[in-house]
Amino acid sequence: MSENKLNKQSIWFLTLAPLGIIFLGYLFTKDPREGNQKNTNNSIYTLWIAEAEVAEAKKDGSKWDVDATAPDLSAMVVWKNQVILNTVSSDDSLIGRWDPIAISVSDVIKGEVSTSTVKRIARIRAEKGQKFSIGLFDKDIVSRDYIGGWEIDTTELRPGKCELESDDSLKRLVIAVTQDDDLSIPDKSFKITGATYLDEPDEVMLETVKRWAKEAQEGIKEFSGNVGEEIQKIGEQVDQQRDKLEEAIKETSRKTEDKIRELLESFGDK
Structure with a gap:
């Protein structure tokens, strides 16, 4: 092999080697939750219901309430057969919105206001084969009428905003997801492909x-x-x-x- 050819190969090697090292480093440090890749690493996620939109009438075409007002929306999150989040009601709303922090009057009266009571969030561990469900209700004085909901695989979760849509009574649901109780939502949106719409509450x-x-x-x-x-x-x-x-x-x-x-x-x- 000629000396010129060896020199050219050496130059190419010296040029490509650092690039290869950088690429390998990127592969090892890349967040596996980016894109639509599912999580199976037992990460713990903090989530809350950011927004929900319902149809203008019930399935049978009747009004939500007898006084022709919009429903009083409230949501419930269930994981491992336990209710882990029950939101306050968004009264007279076709589009309800919730914050991860809220102080109820009862908490103030009881003197139970603390960082744990003001946070209206759910914590879920992403585990293979585990699912959680979200249900939306119309809250009345003595009852709650089920509107609709979804069942979601925990490994579908990742930081950002997840938007679910349907042609049923619960038309749209937005879930905010973060990690480590950090309530700052990353500027990312992701789709959940394996969610199942629930016509009836679990x-x-x-x-x-x-x-x-x-x-x-x-x-x-x-x-x-x-x-x-x-x-x-x-x-x-x-x-x-x-x-x-x-x-x-x-x-x-x-x-x-x-x-x-x-x-x-x-x-x-x-």
Whole structure:
């Protein structure tokens, strides 16, 4: 082999070797969650429902509420047969939006405001074969009517915003996903290909809603009973005051009659 040819090969090697090292480094450091690659590395993700949009009417064409107002939207997240997130309600909304931080009046009254109570988030571990579900409800005083939802493979999660769409009652759902409780959403959007639309709530959601309905009914019954007792007490007090007033009137009349009689008798003596 000639000396010139060896020199050319050496130059090419010296030029390509650093590029090859850089490329290999990129492959080893590249985030496997980029693109649409699924996660199987047991990462823990923080997520919340950022937005949900529902149809303008129920499946049967009827209005959401009897007073013709939009539904009071609330969402529930279930993982490993446990409710891990229950959002506050977005009242009278066809498009509901939620923040990862919220303070409820009940928490303030109870004095339970802390970093754990103000965060309205769910934490999920991405595990192969594990799924979680999201359900959207129309919240009423004593019940919650199911609107729609999705079942999602946990390995589909990655930081960014995930948007799910359907032609059903729950038309659109946006999930915000971060890691390590960092609530700053990366400027990335991704599609979930394996999500299954749920026409009916899963068993955990159904049992939870039934329990809430029972508690609400018992609360209303107790409230009604207390109100009834108070009304009865007020009635008794009114009766007592009326009796006292009647007695006072009778006493006044009696004294007046006695006074008139005394005056008449005094005139008669004269």
